[in-house]
Amino acid sequence: MLKELIISMRPKQWTKNVFLFAALVFDLKLFNSVLLGKTIAAFALFCLLSSAVYLINDLTDIERDRLHPTKRNRPLPAGRLSLSWAIGAAIVLPAISLPLSFYLDLTFGLIALSYLLLQVAYSFGLKNVVILDVMTVATGFVLRVAAGAAVAQAERFSPWLYVCTTLLALFIALGRRREELILLEDNANQHRKILEEYSPAFIDEMLTVVTAATIIAYSLYTFSAENLPQNKLMMLTIPFVIYGLLRYLYLIHQKNLGGSPEEIVLKDIPLLVSNLLWGLTAVIILYLF
Numbered sequence: 001m002l003k004e005l006i007i008s009m010r011p012k013q014w015t016k017n018v019f020l021f022a023a024l025v026f027d028l029k030l031f032n033s034v035l036l037g038k039t040i041a042a043f044a045l046f047c048l049l050s051s052a053v054y055l056i057n058d059l060t061d062i063e064r065d066r067l068h069p070t071k072r073n074r075p076l077p078a079g080r081l082s083l084s085w086a087i088g089a090a091i092v093l094p095a096i097s098l099p100l101s102f103y104l105d106l107t108f109g110l111i112a113l114s115y116l117l118l119q120v121a122y123s124f125g126l127k128n129v130v131i132l133d134v135m136t137v138a139t140g141f142v143l144r145v146a147a148g149a150a151v152a153q154a155e156r157f158s159p160w161l162y163v164c165t166t167l168l169a170l171f172i173a174l175g176r177r178r179e180e181l182i183l184l185e186d187n188a189n190q191h192r193k194i195l196e197e198y199s200p201a202f203i204d205e206m207l208t209v210v211t212a213a214t215i216i217a218y219s220l221y222t223f224s225a226e227n228l229p230q231n232k233l234m235m236l237t238i239p240f241v242i243y244g245l246l247r248y249l250y251l252i253h254q255k256n257l258g259g260s261p262e263e264i265v266l267k268d269i270p271l272l273v274s275n276l277l278w279g280l281t282a283v284i285i286l287y288l289f
Contacts, residue, residue, distance in 0.1 A: 004075035005085055008058060009051035015262045017046045019141055019165065020148035026161060027154040028227065028286060038151040041104055045097045046144065049112060052093035053119040055086050060123045069183065107150040115143045130197035134177065138169035158228075160221035167214040171245070172261045174210065175252045178203045182256050207252075211245050229289045236285065240278035247271045 024030055024039045058065065058076045065077040075081035094116055102109030118139060126136045145165050149157050177198055218241050222234040247270055251257045257264055265271060 001081065001085055004081040005089055008055055008075045008081055008086065009089070010054045012262050012266075013050065013054070014047045015265065016141070017043050017050065017144060019144040020046060020151075022145050022161060022165070023149035023154040023157045024152040025283065026227075026286065027149075027152060027157045029152055029154075030283070030287070035152050038104060039148060042101075042108055042147060042151045045101050045104070045112065046115075046147065048093045048097040049101075049116055050119075052090050052097075053116065053123070055090040055093075056120060057123045059083070059086055059090065105151050108147050111143055111147040111150060115140060115147070118143070128194050130194060133194055134170055134173040137173040138166050141165050141169035156227035158221055158225035160217060160225055163217045164214065164221060167210055167217055171207065171210045171214060171248070174203050174207050175248065176261065178207070178252060179256055207249070211249065214245060215242055229285060231289060233285045233289055234282070237278050237281050240274050240281065244271060244274045244278065247274065 020043050021039055024032075024035060029035050058074060061071075062077050065071040065074060068077075072078060076083075076086055098109065098113060098116070101112040118136060122133070122136045122140075127133045142162055142165050145162060148154075177195070178200060181195055181198060181200055181203070215238075219235070219238055222228065222238060223232050225234075228234045247268070248264070251264055251268060251271070257268075265275065
């Protein structure tokens with residue numbers, strides 16, 4: 001039962017919480033051991049919180065997940081994890097992580113609490129409101145970045161990066177919605193009622209807008225943010241962002257792989273290499289120039 005509980009906590013999706021490190025890196029504090037330690041602690045606490053959210057979401061969707069070709073294999077809908085274990089963990093995890101979050105930093109604690117409340121609202125209602133559902137997912141990523149900025153005591157963290165995070169999260173969320181529509185076809189509304197409000201064509205239009213906006217916003221960041229090198233070398237990272245977005249679109253449209261972004265990022269070699277090169281180039285430019 002413990003093994004099934006850990007599976008339901010979605011350790012693979014903890015990769016989303018790396019957004020907490022954004023402020024530490026881009027505010028030029030990556031090598032501050034004290035702030036690095038606090039950010040690592042914040043990352044761990046958000047992993048516990050997000051795991052509680054996944055359990056809550058599974059509990060509210062258990063019947064609908066049983067109609068899904070892949071989600072029905074999750075421990076709860078498959079019957080391998082008891083409701084009492086899932087409910088207990090969904091209560092205990094926030095009961096542990098929230099007090100520790102406030103102890104770590106007051107602002108971080110408030111953001112962590114806001115994240116939990118937002119995700120609970122998503123599970124019990126917002127996920128059924130067209131467009132607001134994907135915007136709520138995007139807000140969760142922005143809160144991760146803000147939480148990281150709080151514990152890293154960021155002073156020169158560019159607002160452009162909040163914009164880029166919002167757009168990138170929307171891009172990923174829309175890709176997931178498209179994959180669900182394609183995978184479930186005529187049974188989409190039986191699994192998730194909100195899918196009635198979407199169509200592949202509508203999502204493709206939104207993806208086009210969000211992709212263009214993401215490239216523009218990131219490009220503006222590279223030559224307008226105050227804490228970047230005056231030689232504009234950060235613009236050298238723009239091709240990696242463009243390639244990464246286009247590669248992800250390729251995987252969504254040609255491979256129908258938008259449903260598990262955490263697996264795509266880790267398993268698609270060209271995308272993984274592009275992301276690593278972007279990160280390495282950005283760190284070199286920020287810290288050596």
